[in-house]
Amino acid sequence: MKESENIDDEGDDGFWSGGSFVQSISKEEMEKKNRTIHMKNNEEMDYACKRCKVKISAHNKDWHGGMCDDCFNKEIFSED
């Protein structure tokens, strides 16, 4: 009875050719981020916090808005 279940009719590339959910972020960007998400936040301390200039890791750069943990928390919890 479900007439909408005909996704497979167009072939295997039907799902990926649309790609609406990958448009906002490039494949390269995603791979870069996937690399750092599993890193510890004291690995690759090659970056600087954009607020207080303390050294931060690649993980913090990608996942904490380019900030150290302190600044990141302040940014998140600052309501005013």
Ligand SMILES: [Zn+2]
């Ligand atoms: Zn900071």
